[in-house]
Amino acid sequence: MIVASLVPLQATALGLAVLASTAVVLTRDPLKQIVVNALYGLVLVLLFVVFAAPDVALSMLVVGSIAYPIVVLIAIARVRSGKRDR
Amino acid sequence: MSRRVRTVVLAPALAGLSALVYWGLAGLPRFGDYRGPYGFIINRVATPERHMTNAVTAVVFDYRGFDTLGEEFILFAAVVGTVLLLRARGTKPEGERDWIGSDGVRAFGLLFAGPTLVVGLWLVAFGTVTPGGGFQGGVAVAGGFVLVYAAADYRSFRKIGNEHVLDFAKGTGAGGYVVIGLAALVSGAPFLHNLLGPGQSGTLVSSGSVAFINWSVALEVAAANLLLVLEFLEHYDVPLRGGGK
Amino acid sequence: MSFLPYAVAGWIFLVGIYGVATSRNLIHLALCLTVTQSSTYVLLLAIGYVKGGGAPIFKGVKLGTTAVDPIVQSLTLTDIVVSVTIIALILALALDAHDDAGTVNPDELADFEG
Numbered sequence: 001m002i003v004a005s006l007v008p009l010q011a012t013a014l015g016l017a018v019l020a021s022t023a024v025v026l027t028r029d030p031l032k033q034i035v036v037n038a039l040y041g042l043v044l045v046l047l048f049v050v051f052a053a054p055d056v057a058l059s060m061l062v063v064g065s066i067a068y069p070i071v072v073l074i075a076i077a078r079v080r081s082g083k084r085d086r
Numbered sequence: 087m088s089r090r091v092r093t094v095v096l097a098p099a100l101a102g103l104s105a106l107v108y109w110g111l112a113g114l115p116r117f118g119d120y121r122g123p124y125g126f127i128i129n130r131v132a133t134p135e136r137h138m139t140n141a142v143t144a145v146v147f148d149y150r151g152f153d154t155l156g157e158e159f160i161l162f163a164a165v166v167g168t169v170l171l172l173r174a175r176g177t178k179p180e181g182e183r184d185w186i187g188s189d190g191v192r193a194f195g196l197l198f199a200g201p202t203l204v205v206g207l208w209l210v211a212f213g214t215v216t217p218g219g220g221f222q223g224g225v226a227v228a229g230g231f232v233l234v235y236a237a238a239d240y241r242s243f244r245k246i247g248n249e250h251v252l253d254f255a256k257g258t259g260a261g262g263y264v265v266i267g268l269a270a271l272v273s274g275a276p277f278l279h280n281l282l283g284p285g286q287s288g289t290l291v292s293s294g295s296v297a298f299i300n301w302s303v304a305l306e307v308a309a310a311n312l313l314l315v316l317e318f319l320e321h322y323d324v325p326l327r328g329g330g331k
Numbered sequence: 332m333s334f335l336p337y338a339v340a341g342w343i344f345l346v347g348i349y350g351v352a353t354s355r356n357l358i359h360l361a362l363c364l365t366v367t368q369s370s371t372y373v374l375l376l377a378i379g380y381v382k383g384g385g386a387p388i389f390k391g392v393k394l395g396t397t398a399v400d401p402i403v404q405s406l407t408l409t410d411i412v413v414s415v416t417i418i419a420l421i422l423a424l425a426l427d428a429h430d431d432a433g434t435v436n437p438d439e440l441a442d443f444e445g
Contacts, residue, residue, distance in 0.1 A: 070232060
């Protein structure tokens with residue numbers, strides 16, 4: 001089923017993407033940044049769906065919610081533990 | 087160079103780069119005005135020719151299968167590099183990184199480990215029919231296994247996510263792709279040619295040897311991601327004991 | 332609307348580069364790098380979009396309905412999965428530097444010797 005006019009949806013998704021990406025860069029603390037990055041990933045999933053690309057949306061969903069947070073959180077924890085010892 | 091000097095140099099450089107980027111982007115055709123014939127041809131031809139209703143999977147594994155082989159080896163090489171870097175540090179003593187303190191995390195892991203695994207396997211199996219495929223499903227399967235760690239403790243995770251098993255699985259996945267391609271070569275057809283006949287489109291038995299390539303890519307992606315998580319956790323200094331530091 | 336997606340992709344790219352250049356923490360730098368990578372995904376999908384086109388999946392859909400380009404989607408989806416391992420490699424390098432020098436601030440790392 002092709003929605004007749006996707007244009008307002010696409011414009012909204014693009015606007016949200018601009019805001020979310022700026023928020024990711026401006027968040028300096030890595031622990032808060034990984035949460036904002038997961039939200040940015042969700043905005044990108046929405047964008048990919050309204051661009052008629054379900055495979056890419058699935059890929060981004062799985063990666064942005066599962067793979068990225070795990071890897072970055074473990075790295076953050078290790079950096080913090082090292083700092084506390086010194 | 088001090089930080090302030092770097093910021094002063096950054097501003098004009100970034101402005102110049104922006105001008106160049108936007109000038110380049112302005113030369114593209116208008117949004118929605120897709121001109122190239124290749125995309126239209128593949129959309130027309132994929133289902134009748136290869137019996138795959140998912141045109142993207144047809145491109146990834148069949149029409150452009152050789153490029154996917156290259157991408158798979160990028161993944162393989164990156165994981166090998168990471169593992170080498172982390173293992174060079176030596177392992178920390180066992181027994182410290184044992185249990186998860188929070189009950190909410192354990193409940194979540196318990197509830198969702200099974201469904202995530204099943205959804206991941208479904209994504210891989212039906213990759214040639216509906217959206218999905220080896221890459222997406224592989225990461226989801228890895229996620230399901232990591233939730234076992236969230237539900238239980240590190241020792242249970244070690245039983246599944248053993249280094250030797252994962253290394254073997256990753257190598258089998260990567261090598262399997264090449265072997266399937268070579269099998270076609272042996273029987274006189276070009277490398278990675280679709281050996282088994284295309285089946286009935288819209289069912290699981292479609293697309294011939296692409297199904298096997300799909301599964302071997304899923305195996306490699308899942309094993310690679312699990313190995314990454316395992317190696318990062320293994321060389322982890324601080325005990326995971328909840329409450330206090 | 333005809334130029335908006337490309338403009339957004341360009342903005343995300345530049346914002347990511349700004350984040351990398353002014354970063355004070357190597358982990359923050361790695362995540363800004365992922366933002367820059369995501370701008371290429373948006374650009375690729377915007378190039379392949381066909382006006383009024385649906386997804387390039389033809390199960391139960393009559394052959395010949397307008398669909399968007401599947402080739403750029405194939406490039407993008409393998410790229411997304413591979414980028415995770417690349418970021419993991421960068422983070423492993425950052426952890427190595429942290430173990431040697433005791434800091435993840437790129438400014439202080441530059442002064443560290445050996």
